[in-house]
Each structure stands twice: as C-alpha cells, then as structure tokens.
Amino acid sequence: MKDPTDGSSVLMQAGYLPDTSEYTTTIRHFPGTNAHLPWGTHGRFSFEVEVFENGVKIGSDRTPECDESGSLEMDIGALAERCGRPVNGMYVVKYRHAKEIPVEVYAFHVHKASGTYVSCNIIPFIGDQLYPTVHTDQMENTLFWPGLIPETDSESHLVVVNPYDENMGFQVHAMGAAGVLARTAVLHIKPFRAATFPLPELFFECEAEIRAAKGKVSFCVSSQYKLIAYMMFKSRGQVMSMMDHLHNFCLA
Numbered sequence: 606m607k608d609p610t611d612g613s614s615v616l617m618q619a620g621y622l623p624d625t626s627e628y629t630t631t632i633r634h635f636p637g638t639n640a641h642l643p644w645g646t647h648g649r650f651s652f653e654v655e656v657f658e659n660g661v662k663i664g665s666d667r668t669p670e671c672d673e674s675g676s677l678e679m680d681i682g683a684l685a686e687r688c689g690r691p692v693n694g695m696y697v698v699k700y701r702h703a704k705e706i707p708v709e710v711y712a713f714h715v716h717k718a719s720g721t722y723v724s725c726n727i728i729p730f731i732g733d734q735l736y737p738t739v740h741t742d743q744m745e746n747t748l749f750w751p752g753l754i755p756e757t758d759s760e761s762h763l764v765v766v767n768p769y770d771e772n773m774g775f776q777v778h779a780m781g782a783a784g785v786l787a788r789t790a791v792l793h794i795k796p797f798r799a800a801t802f803p804l805p806e807l808f809f810e811c812e813a814e815i816r817a818a819k820g821k822v823s824f825c826v827s828s829q830y831k832l833i834a835y836m837m838f839k840s841r842g843q844v845m846s847m848m849d850h851l852h853n854f855c856l857a
Contacts, residue, residue, distance in 0.1 A: 613649065614704035617731035619697050619768035619833050620712050621799045622656065623845060625682040626691035629715045632698070632727070633678045639707045640673035644735075647673055648703020652710075656685045657797040658694035663687075673706070681712065695766050695799040698727055707735050716844050725848045728833045730768055745831040748851035750824045753804070753815075759838050759846065763802045763826065766833040767794040775828035779808050782821055787811045801837070826851060 622630055636650040653667040664687050668677045685692035702708050714723045753761060767773040773794050779786040787808050794800050804824070805812055815822045826834050837848040 613701050614734055615732050616700045616702060616708050616729050617697065617768070618700060618710060618727040618729045619695060619766050620725070620727040621764050621766055621835060621848075622681060622685060622692065622694050622696050623714055624691060624693040625685050627717060628682065628845070629717060630681040631678065631713045631715075632681060632710060633676065633713065634708075634710050635676045636671065636702065636706065636708075637673040637675075639709065640703075644707060645703050645705030648706050650675075650677060650700075650702050652677060652679075652698050652700040654679055654681060654684060655697045655699075656681065656692065656694065657696065658685075658692050660795050660797045662797070663692065663694075673703075695768070695797065697768050697797075704734060714845065714848075719844055721844050721846060723845050723848055725835065726850055728766075728850055730831050730833060743853040745853055746829065747825065747827045747854045748832050748834050749826075749854055750836045750851050752820050752823055753836075759840055760843075761804045762837040762839060763804060763807070763824070764799060764835040764837050764848065765794060765802070765826070766799045766835075767796060768833065769830060770796045771830075772796065773828055773830055775826055775832065777802070777807055778825040778827075779811065779815060780823045780825055781814075781818055786814060786822065824851075825854075 640646050649670050649672055651668050651670040655662055655665040664684050666684050668679055671677060681696055700708050710727045711724050712727055774791045776791050777789045789807055834851045835848050838846050840846055
C-alpha cells in the first residue's frame with residue numbers, strides 16, 4: 606500500500622477465525638520485538654481489524670496507538686460476536702507501523718472447553734516493503750507443506766483464506782517421490798471468505814498410497830494470487846491442536 610503522509614507504512618494481513626462458540630481468538634503484539642538494528646528503533650504502531658463471515662463484513666475496530674515500548678491487543682472473537690451470535694470466518698488486519706521496523710503478528714486460539722492453545726502467524730498479502738527479495742525470489746502463489754504422516758488419532762485440514770475482492774481459484778497437488786500422486790480440480794473461494802478442506806476428502810482416491818508412503822508425501826497449493834494457506838491438525842474429537850502456514854517455493 607502507498608505510504609501514509611506521516612511516513613509510516615500499512616501492512617495488510619489476513620487470518621482464519623475459528624468458530625467463536627468454540628474458540629477465543631486474540632491478537633497480542635509487542636512492536637519493540639523488532640525495533641532494533643539493523644532495523645529502525647523508534648516509531649508509532651496501531652492496527653485495525655475487519656471481520657468477515659460468508660464474504661460480509663460484520664464488524665471492525667482499531668487499537669489505540671503506541672510506541673515501541675508498548676503493546677497492542679484485540680479480542681477478535683469478542684469483536685466478531687458484537688453481531689449477536691457466534692462467527693466462523695476470517696479477518697483482515699491493517700497494521701500501521703514505522704516503515705523501517707518489520708511486523709510479525711500472531712493470533713492466539715484457545716479452545717474453550719479443553720484449554721488447548723494454538724498460536725499461528727497472520728500472513729501479509731499487501732504492503733511489505735522491507736523484504737523485496739522475497740517477492741522476486743519466492744513463488745508466493747505456490748506454497749508447500751513438506752511431508753505429512755497420516756495418523757489414526759488426528760486429521761489434517763488445508764485452510765485457505767481469500768482476502769481479495771475477487772474470486773480466487775486454486776489447485777492442490779499431492780507430491781510423492783515419483784512425482785504427482787493426485788491433483789484436485791480447480792477449487793474456488795469467493796471474496797473475503799475462508800474455507801477448510803480435510804485432506805483425506807481431497808485425496809480419497811489415493812489415501813492408501815499416501816499412508817503407505819509413511820510421510821514421504823508433500824502437498825502443493827497454487828493459485829493466481831499471493832496465497833494465504835495453512836495446515837491445520839485436529840484431534841478425532843475435532844479440537845484444533847496445531848495450525849501453521851504453508852511454505853513458499855524458492856526459485857533456484
């Protein structure tokens with residue numbers, strides 16, 4: 606995004622919002638973590654959050670501003686539920702920061718019934734100006750999860766977030782030692798939505814082959830835009846136990 610007139614930058618990020626009837630979701634950020642050389646050491650920071658469900662914005666709020674010695678926090682679930690009901694969707698973070706200081710923001714999800722805790726980064730999609738080589742040396746629309754071991758006590762899910770105001774198409778490949786084991790048809794997500802796909806359902810026709818590979822199967826997701834995608838693991842009781850972003854493919 607274009608720099609605001611005060612010389613700061615705005616970094617656009619997006620993340621997945623699990624069902625607020627089951628999870629609390631909070632953002633806590635300490636700008637001073639990256640306020641050191643070789644980056645900048647002083648600045649002002651704040652962020653705004655917009656929450657979406659089924660493509661419709663249902664709420665927004667912003668934090669007070671702080672400097673590098675302060676902290677920022679927002680309860681995304683409470684913001685979402687101002688609409689009067691539980692919400693399952695996505696959110697966009699508009700983070701205004703000193704342009705010489707990088708921003709790395711995490712969301713913290715806690716399962717209300719069990720207390721299970723999962724932290725997950727919120728992925729930038731517009732506005733990064735500090736890491737220009739990432740955008741030239743890495744394929745940001747082609748992401749990988751390097752190896753997956755099928756288990757009997759957990760389920761793996763692909764989570765894809767579309768923070769754009771355009772429909773987004775993407776395709777998922779299962780990759781083995783001999784090449785592509787299977788690929789999905791082109792899947793689609795409408796604007797400002799998140800979708801969860803159990804991998805056994807995406808690749809049911811080769812599930813036995815994936816299990817026999819004992820972890821030597823990776824997954825690739827590709828789309829026409831910079832992609833926001835996560836791998837999520839749930840227990841058989843459907844409690845989220847881990848979620849992490851897929852990894853960029855680097856050009857040789």
